[in-house]
Amino acid sequence: MTAEPSTGDAAAPAIIQVRDLGVGYAGVPLLEHLEFDVRRGEIFVILGGSGSGKSTLLKAMIGLLEPLSGSVLIDGEDMVTASGDARRAILRKIGVMYQSGALFGSMTLIENVRLPLEEYTDLAASEIDLIARMKLWLVGLGLFTGHLPSEISGGMQKRAAIARAMALDPMILFLDEPSAGLDPITSAELDALIVRLSRNLGVTFVVVTHELASIFAIADRVIMLDRRTKGIAAEGDPRKLRDESKDPWVHQFFNREPEPLPA
Amino acid sequence: MTAADLAISDSPDGRRILSLSGRLDATTIRRVWAEARNAIAAAIGRPVVVDASKVDYCDGAGIALIVDLIAQRKPGDVQVANLAPRFETMLAQFDVREVERDQDPPPRRRGTVEELGAITAGVARDLYDQVAFIGESTAALGYALTHPASIRWRDVWRICERVGADALPIVALISFLLGVIIAFQSAVPMRRFGAEIFVADLIGLSMLRELAPLMTAILLAGRSGAAFAAEIGTMTVNQEVDALTTMGLDPVRFLVTPRIIAALLMTPLLTLFADLIGLAGGAITLASFSIPYVTFVHEVEGIVDYSDFMAGFVKSFVFAILIAGIGCLRGLQTTAGASAVGDAATRAVVSGIVLLVAVDGIFAVIYYVLDI
Numbered sequence: 001m002t003a004e005p006s007t008g009d010a011a012a013p014a015i016i017q018v019r020d021l022g023v024g025y026a027g028v029p030l031l032e033h034l035e036f037d038v039r040r041g042e043i044f045v046i047l048g049g050s051g052s053g054k055s056t057l058l059k060a061m062i063g064l065l066e067p068l069s070g071s072v073l074i075d076g077e078d079m080v081t082a083s084g085d086a087r088r089a090i091l092r093k094i095g096v097m098y099q100s101g102a103l104f105g106s107m108t109l110i111e112n113v114r115l116p117l118e119e120y121t122d123l124a125a126s127e128i129d130l131i132a133r134m135k136l137w138l139v140g141l142g143l144f145t146g147h148l149p150s151e152i153s154g155g156m157q158k159r160a161a162i163a164r165a166m167a168l169d170p171m172i173l174f175l176d177e178p179s180a181g182l183d184p185i186t187s188a189e190l191d192a193l194i195v196r197l198s199r200n201l202g203v204t205f206v207v208v209t210h211e212l213a214s215i216f217a218i219a220d221r222v223i224m225l226d227r228r229t230k231g232i233a234a235e236g237d238p239r240k241l242r243d244e245s246k247d248p249w250v251h252q253f254f255n256r257e258p259e260p261l262p263a
Numbered sequence: 264m265t266a267a268d269l270a271i272s273d274s275p276d277g278r279r280i281l282s283l284s285g286r287l288d289a290t291t292i293r294r295v296w297a298e299a300r301n302a303i304a305a306a307i308g309r310p311v312v313v314d315a316s317k318v319d320y321c322d323g324a325g326i327a328l329i330v331d332l333i334a335q336r337k338p339g340d341v342q343v344a345n346l347a348p349r350f351e352t353m354l355a356q357f358d359v360r361e362v363e364r365d366q367d368p369p370p371r372r373r374g375t376v377e378e379l380g381a382i383t384a385g386v387a388r389d390l391y392d393q394v395a396f397i398g399e400s401t402a403a404l405g406y407a408l409t410h411p412a413s414i415r416w417r418d419v420w421r422i423c424e425r426v427g428a429d430a431l432p433i434v435a436l437i438s439f440l441l442g443v444i445i446a447f448q449s450a451v452p453m454r455r456f457g458a459e460i461f462v463a464d465l466i467g468l469s470m471l472r473e474l475a476p477l478m479t480a481i482l483l484a485g486r487s488g489a490a491f492a493a494e495i496g497t498m499t500v501n502q503e504v505d506a507l508t509t510m511g512l513d514p515v516r517f518l519v520t521p522r523i524i525a526a527l528l529m530t531p532l533l534t535l536f537a538d539l540i541g542l543a544g545g546a547i548t549l550a551s552f553s554i555p556y557v558t559f560v561h562e563v564e565g566i567v568d569y570s571d572f573m574a575g576f577v578k579s580f581v582f583a584i585l586i587a588g589i590g591c592l593r594g595l596q597t598t599a600g601a602s603a604v605g606d607a608a609t610r611a612v613v614s615g616i617v618l619l620v621a622v623d624g625i626f627a628v629i630y631y632v633l634d635i
Contacts, residue, residue, distance in 0.1 A: 106602050108369075121289045123324075127296055130363070131289070131327040137362050138323075146367035150599035168289060169322035196356075200349045201322060 012039040015172060015204050016061065021070035023053065023060045029068055030056050032230045036223055038172075043198050043205040043218045045238070047253070048225035054208045055099065055176055057225065061206065062096050062174055063087065075171065092120060095165035099176040101157035103149040109136060109160045110145040116167045135163040138193065140186070155182040159190070166197070172204045173197075179211040191217040212256065216242075224250060265319065267291040271302045279306035281332070284317030287325025296328050303335045311336065316345035326353050334363035396592045403516045404523060418521040419528075426487045427529030431536065433486070434479055438537035441474055442466060442544025450552050459552050460562060466545035467563035468571060475537035476575045477623055480582035483530060484615035488590035491522050492611035495594025496604040504595065519591040523584060530583035531576060538575070570635050578626050582619055589615045 014037035021034040030053040038044040048054045059065035061072050063079045072079040077090050103112050113132035117123065123131070136145050139159035141152075149157050158178060165173055175194075179187040191214050197203045209215060215222060219238045226233035226249065234241050234250045242254035251257075265285035272280045281299050285291070303311050313332055318325070333341045338360070346354065373381065407414045446462055453459045495518055498504050507514050546559045593611040597603045629635075 105599075117289065121293075121324075123289060123293050123296070127293075127327070127331070129365075130331055131324050133365065134327050134330065134357060134362050135323060137357060142361065143366050145365065146369050166323065169324060196352070200352050 012041055014038065015040040015075055016044075016206070017071075017073040018061070019071050019073070021057075021060065021072065022068040023056050023065060024068050025056075027068065029230060030227070031225060032069075034070070034232060036232065036235065038204060038206055039221075041198060041202040041204055042220040043194060043207065045215055045219040045222040046206065046208045046225065047210060047215065047222050047238075049210070049227065049253070052225040052227040053230075054210075054225060058174060058176055058206070058208050062094060063091070092168065093171045095168065095170040095173045097158070097161045097165045097173070097175045097178060099180070101149065101154070101161040103157055103160055103164065105149050108146050108148055109141060109152070109163075112149070112160060113164045113167050116164070120168055132163075132167065135166055136160065138166070139163045140189065155186055158182060159186070162190070162193075169201065170203070172206065175205065175207045175209075177209055178207060179209055179214045184213075187211070187214065188217070194218050212254065224253065267295045267325075269295045269298050269302075271298075273306075273309075274312075277309050279303070279309055279311045280314055281311065282314045282317065283329075284319075286319050287321040287328060289322070289324035292324060292328050296331070299328070299332055300335065303332060303341065311341045313341060313343045314345055315343060315347070315350070318347065318350065321346075321350040321353070323353070326350070326357070329354060330357055330359050330362060333359045392596065393589075393592065396588065396595075399515050400519055400523060400588055400591075403513065403520045407516070407520045407524065413516070414524065415517070415521050419525050422522055422525035423529055425490070426483065426525050427532060430483065430486055430529075430533060434482055434533050434537050435540050437478055437482060438470075438475060438540040439544040441478060442470065442541035442546075443548045445469065445474075446545040446548035450549060454552065459549070460554060460558070462549060462552075463545065463554070463559045463562035464566040466542060467567040470541040470545070471538050471567055471575045472571050473575065473623075475541050476534045476578045476582060477619065479534045479537045480530065480579065480586060480619050481616055483526070483533070483582075484586045484589075484619060485612050487526065488586045488611045488615040489608040491587060491590030492593040492597075492607040493604050495591055496597035496607035499595060499597040500599060500603060514595065518595075519588070522591055523587040526583040526587035527580060530586070531579040534576065534579040538572075574626075574630055574635050578623065581622060581626075585618050585622060586615055589618060 016038035018034055018036050018038075022029050022032045023034075024030040034057070046054050046057060056065065060067045061074075061079070063072075063082075067080055071081070074090050075093055077086065079087075079090055082090055103109070104115070107115070110129070110132050113135050114128050117128045117131060121128070133142065133145055136142055139162050141156060141160055141163065144152055144156065144160075149160065152160070158181065162173075162175070162178065165175075178190055178194075182190065194205055194207070195218055198205055205218070207214075207218065215238050221236060222234075222238045222241065223232050224234040224241075225231075234245055234247055238254070241250055245251055245254075252259075267283070267285045267287050270282040270284070272282070274280055279302065281302055283295065283299075287295075299313075311332075313329060315321070315329070321329075329343055329346070333343065335341060343354070446466055449462045449465055450459045453462055495504070498518070504514050504518070507517055542563065546556055549559055550556060590611045593607045593614065596610075597607040
């Protein structure tokens with residue numbers, strides 16, 4: 001199965017608006033004055049070298065890290081200032097797949113996927129069971145529903161984590177390094193799944209990755225973070241950036257060129 | 264966007280028509296789902312058509328509803344009509360017969376006899392592991408003592424600080440309270456017979472021979488034994504122990520030996536400290552019963568001899584090996600999973616305390632036989 005990049009609608013309204021965002025740890029900024037929009041239904045990829053702040057930015061966007069400044073509007077609501085029910089309502093609209101999978105180790109895969117459905121819907125147990133099983137089939141784990149996370153491989157854990165993130169069919173799915181640790185076939189299938197969900201259901205994806213094959217397979221738009229400037233080095237269609245960007249670092253990144261050796 | 268709805272009708276040719284409409288998602292379909300199932304069950308022997316022409320939106324939960332309706336009958340009996348192509352693509356991803364059935368059911372529950380057998384086998388395996396571990400640790404400890412340069416002394420001092428110095432406040436508190444409580448509880452009834460002076464004998468003998476070594480060891484089992492298990496358990500889960508093994512370094516020598524040496528150095532010292540504080544607690548309490556400190560000391564000196572002191576002191580070395588050994592063993596036995604480290608720490612404390620009490624009993628018998 002080969003994924004074809006989704007055709008994100010350039011005229012679609014923004015579902016995520018990041019304004020003057022500064023993120024970092026212990027008051028030390030890693031990224032500053034970030035401004036970008038994620039459009040409804042597009043697959044938006046956050047790129048950058050190791051240590052550029054990709055995962056930190058993602059944490060701030062999903063409300064796990066309090067930003068140093070600025071705001072993150074999700075479907076018009078500010079994630080930074082929301083609390084209580086308002087925050088719960090925003091979280092209901094998003095699903096997150098963490099880099100490590102973050103499955104609950106004491107629960108089987110199907111119990112992991114069932115959990116959000118049990119907490120957020122009033123469906124009967126058998127109906128929740130079927131939905132959860134279908135999510136696991138969707139990511140190729142239909143024969144492992146009764147396994148514990150410790151009984152399956154790292155790649156399978158990632159797929160199960162995606163199934164859990166999709167349990168409630170959220171409007172936005174945040175995926176942190178979804179392809180890392182997966183074999184090329186599974187990775188390609190995952191890319192195809194992302195594109196299919198985006199096209200068929202209008203799910204918006206925000207993906208942190210530096211897997212070039214995945215980027216070209218799925219991304220409608222990318223931003224490239226640059227740790228030297230603590231900002232965005234480039235933004236746009238990854239194919240255009242690869243072919244047309246004059247920025248030497250962007251060129252180096254997309255063409256997998258190493259740093260030149262010191263003379 | 265409208266909520267999910269269902270209209271049920273029968274066509275002239277006998278087919279039952281279920282017309283779904285509106286938005287089919289996890290929050291809207293509960294009522295529709297139950298009604299649709301009932302409608303299919305009621306149409307016995309007649310073909311069913313699920314008409315989805317008025318469905319505005321259908322997410323994964325909506326697709327699950329349609330899959331479930333198709334699976335209610337044998338293949339071909341329930342037809343889905345007019346589903347929008349974008350939702351049709353989602354439905355086409357599933358083999359209805361496959362997803363409907365649980366392909367990985369939970370394992371069969373064991374019967375009582377089987378369970379009993381499994382528990383017995385588990386206990387036997389654990390005993391075997393403990394014996395093997397004692398052998399490995401003794402060999403590693405023997406090697407370390409004959410080759411002191413091979414010991415990672417920096418680790419030993421670091422662990423000594425955590426096991427010994429950091430435990431001083433809690434050992435002091437518990438020993439002091441133990442001395443106070445025993446003295447007080449005994450002095451009140453003894454006073455009726457004018458025999459409260461003999462409470463000093465009681466405290467002297469019980470603290471030095473039994474209570475100080477045992478209580479110190481139990482405290483350390485809860486504190487340091489659990490810490491060893493958690494620390495080594497985390498290393499096991501993170502494959503740090505595997506890394507040591509593949510580097511050709513023996514995990515027992517590298518991780519266990521420093522901890523046993525540190526426990527061997529610190530437990531007897533803490534026991535001495537507990538002896539002293541426990542006696543002080545007793546002396547202070549008895550002072551309130553008009554027994555001066557000098558009388559207390561004189562009385563204790565008269566009843567407690569060197570063999571009583573050594574009876575407690577020797578035990579503390581054995582307790583040290585048990586606490587450190589069982590903590591490290593449980594850490595190395597840690598399996599995968601988030602709860603594994605917690606389980607290892609719990610098992611270290613439980614096994615440690617059981618072993619301490621059992622070995623203390625064995626010491627009591629030995630001392631009785633040897634008339635110590």
